[in-house]
Amino acid sequence: MATATIPHLPVLVIHHILQFLPTKHAIRMSSLCKQWAGLWSSLPVLDFEEEDEHAKFINFVDRCLEIHEKYEHLDKFRLHMRFCSFEDRYKFNKWLGFAVERRVKELDISFSVHTFLGVGLLSALLNAKSITSLNLGP
Template identity: 35%
Template structure:
């Protein structure tokens, strides 16, 4: 049971903590606010006191997540517009945008947001843009493909057809998801990204060959492939990569490793789905895994995940 003395002591302790927090410099408080999960939560800290009211305008991370696929679209876009209008053009570390949109109504809004964050020298650009009711990818302006501030880029459902050269001089990691591109795009990325180390491709399509000859790219993650044709054959040539991961669902006939002579570590954890017009799915799985094993004999560390185990164990017993 709490006595009067204990309650008074607890109050004095809480007051002491509150005083300590209020004495922190603005730069520390801004860092605290910047680490909140979303920008909306960062703005809400302004209700704590007058001192906190404008701290959010100096945050280095902007995170806007729209999970309402079928409602409140106008509210979300109005909120982002207002937020970026109130924030000065200060240096940005991360800009993360996840939203459903209608290209006719809100495409120009998104273009303006991207221009704003690029003008703030953003380093981490993360875009997940789902075009409501359409399969067309979001068209990125050429200014996105020429930027020396980017260090990490994630592009989901974005059109990858730059009108000119690609220049990402400080880019170290590139993730592309649900995007269409041709063989030339990857070669342009390699030539225009001299320090790129990691490339992740998730359910991308439009290409038949991945030719990665850059000496800087050391890690490749091939995270699923799905297109209209099951008969696709992907050729992969990357003589300088050190690690390779092939995972998730592969809707294709073959994945041919042409040259991975520098590879040290590989992880295989993929599945080939059953389709009505594919009568020899087991043979296709076995043939693909055999091809991988033969081309990965020199690899020091080979991990075969549970998805491949039903094929791996019969092969291992041979």
């Protein structure tokens, strides 16, 4: 049985491919070969979809944002969570602030369960002059 190999591709092509994947999958793809290793961390797109245990998801987002802290801009920040508890609001406001500080262009936030986020969300959005696309969905 022949094994498939990933052809050597220019970094710009790899970046382009990884930008279309949720961050979790982009990280997995980055482990396929040495050329792809770590490239996910320089993407201007962060796409988080809560699939696992809530606490693990919160920690995963925190770790990813820590790694992206050195970058100055984001093209897209997508955060789809099941819910945002009262305890999670601090984290959510921190994540939103992270995106706004990096002059995010596309912001897509939604929760499966109705969640009231209140004044923190509104004040952050009022200061976000870079946003060209905003989706606040269920």
